[in-house]
Amino acid sequence: MLVQLKPWGNSQGVRFTRDFLNSAGIRPDEELRAEISDGRIILTPTFRHRSLRERAAQYGGALNLSEEIERDAPAGSEVW
Numbered sequence: 235m236l237v238q239l240k241p242w243g244n245s246q247g248v249r250f251t252r253d254f255l256n257s258a259g260i261r262p263d264e265e266l267r268a269e270i271s272d273g274r275i276i277l278t279p280t281f282r283h284r285s286l287r288e289r290a291a292q293y294g295g296a297l298n299l300s301e302e303i304e305r306d307a308p309a310g311s312e313v314w
Contacts, residue, residue, distance in 0.1 A: 237248045255261065259279065266277045 235251070235254055237250065239246050239248055241247075252262070260266070260277075264282070265280050267280050269276045269278070
């Protein structure tokens, strides 16, 4: 993919297509770490905590947090 450096206020910016970013696992407005190594610019996503909804969506699960979940009866010295 060829991109072009363009003025953006007092800075310069590069635009990438959504498909290009998706293939790298990067979403719009995500924070990236920028480094220069051997004359190359390297952009790396930073660690970001995902919400419970985002985690559930990864497994195709819908959240149903309102129902009570039955567990085994207390064992030993547990008090419920």
